[in-house]
Amino acid sequence: MNPDPKVIAKAAQILRQGGLIAFPTETVYGLGCSIAIREGIERIFSVKQRPASDPLIVHVSDPDQAKDWTINLPPLFFRLIDRFSPGPLTLVVRRSLKVPDIVTAGRETVALRIPDHRVALALIRETGTPIVAPSANLFSRPSPTTAEHVIADLFGKIDGIIDGGPTREGVESTVLDITTDPPVLLRPGAIPREVLEAAIEKEISLASEIGQDEREGKRSPGRFRRHYAPSVAVTVSQGSPEALAEKTLTVLGGLEHGRSVGVLLPQGWDLSRVRLSDAVDRIVIYQWGRWGDWAGLAHRLFDGLRWLEKQGVSHIVAPLPPETGLGLTVRDRLLKASARGPSAENEWYWGP
Ligand code: TXA
Ligand code: MG
Numbered sequence: 001m002n003p004d005p006k007v008i009a010k011a012a013q014i015l016r017q018g019g020l021i022a023f024p025t026e027t028v029y030g031l032g033c034s035i036a037i038r039e040g041i042e043r044i045f046s047v048k049q050r051p052a053s054d055p056l057i058v059h060v061s062d063p064d065q066a067k068d069w070t071i072n073l074p075p076l077f078f079r080l081i082d083r084f085s086p087g088p089l090t091l092v093v094r095r096s097l098k099v100p101d102i103v104t105a106g107r108e109t110v111a112l113r114i115p116d117h118r119v120a121l122a123l124i125r126e127t128g129t130p131i132v133a134p135s136a137n138l139f140s141r142p143s144p145t146t147a148e149h150v151i152a153d154l155f156g157k158i159d160g161i162i163d164g165g166p167t168r169e170g171v172e173s174t175v176l177d178i179t180t181d182p183p184v185l186l187r188p189g190a191i192p193r194e195v196l197e198a199a200i201e202k203e204i205s206l207a208s209e210i211g212q213d214e215r216e217g218k219r220s221p222g223r224f225r226r227h228y229a230p231s232v233a234v235t236v237s238q239g240s241p242e243a244l245a246e247k248t249l250t251v252l253g254g255l256e257h258g259r260s261v262g263v264l265l266p267q268g269w270d271l272s273r274v275r276l277s278d279a280v281d282r283i284v285i286y287q288w289g290r291w292g293d294w295a296g297l298a299h300r301l302f303d304g305l306r307w308l309e310k311q312g313v314s315h316i317v318a319p320l321p322p323e324t325g326l327g328l329t330v331r332d333r334l335l336k337a338s339a340r341g342p343s344a345e346n347e348w349y350w351g352p
Contacts, residue, residue, distance in 0.1 A: 024164030030133030088190035170299035262308030294326035
């Protein structure tokens with residue numbers, strides 16, 4: 001889609017004045033503010049109800065624009081940018097003093113990315129500064145992949161939304177810390193770990209695998225316990241039709257009369273065992289996509305969670321993909337959505 005220059009001009013004007021604009025990227029919708037306006041950035045945190053300890057991604061339109069905001073960029077930065085940008089890769093590098101503390105939550109590093117979306121790129125260029133943007137949802141809710149999702153969470157609290165239709169990836173960017181060698185994967189995302197490893201010819205560790213979180217409690221601040229979660233409980237099953245049916249039955253058994261359960265159901269999987277239990281009208285199904293097509297399932301994951309929530313179910317059940325390719329990303333989001341307990345500040349999530 002080609003952005004309408006009038007819309008971009010208006011939105012950029014609002015951003016230059018410190019306003020907040022939700023805009024599409026190739027991953028999820030972002031809630032943008034100019035990096036130059038502190039009050040605007042503060043408002044992002046309050047509008048999202050996001051803890052100040054969780055830093056924001058700085059969106060730039062080209063690698064040149066990154067230079068002002070960083071120091072000591074390693075050769076790996078340019079290699080990865082060459083290969084993956086614009087695209088759903090966020091790189092954590094050393095920051096320059098120009099980056100406001102509020103953006104990095106006081107860290108010595110800054111997260112940068114060049115989104116692969118015409119609207120986002122046009123908006124950054126027209127605004128004339130990088131745009132800081134978290135996902136345009138309320139903190140700890142599923143990220144928004146359509147303008148309707150943004151409206152559901154933030155209507156009346158922000159200054160505008162540019163509707164670019166459903167986003168291409170449906171899950172957030174991969175966050176890679178390249179301040180260390182080897183780099184560390186802070187958040188699995190739209191670019192699979194294996195693809196990055198092949199590109200840099202090195203193994204990349206997961207922050208959770210190497211206990212990075214525990215050693216440097218501040219390293220991956222976004223790893224809160226309950227995250228990406230709808231307002232109703234989420235339970236995961238192992239990744240087979242039998243395990244999903246079993247889990248759905250158990251959840252149904254624990255529900256009060258008149259309540260219903262939602263299922264993210266892979267194509268061709270049948271819940272006839274559950275149907276036999278005479279509970280058919282208490283099950284709402286979201287046709288998720290083909291099991292094994294992890295990109296397709298990633299694309300529809302947040303939409304599925306939000307859709308089922310809107311149908312009024314009291315509980316959602318979903319099967320867990322394996323840890324390969326984008327399966328790892330979907331798995332990560334589902335495990336966090338299903339985590340019990342608070343999503344509050346200082347509640348770190350150590351798993352899976
Ligand atoms: O795809 C995306 O990345 C979307 C679109 C809008 O660009 N943005 C997004 O932003 O998902 P947000 O704020 O929801 O997630 C950013 C993640 C958080 O987990 C945050 O903790 C981490 O990036 N992050 C940001 N700056 C960091 C830093 N300096 N060091 C480590 N992690 C950082
Ligand atoms: Mg987010």
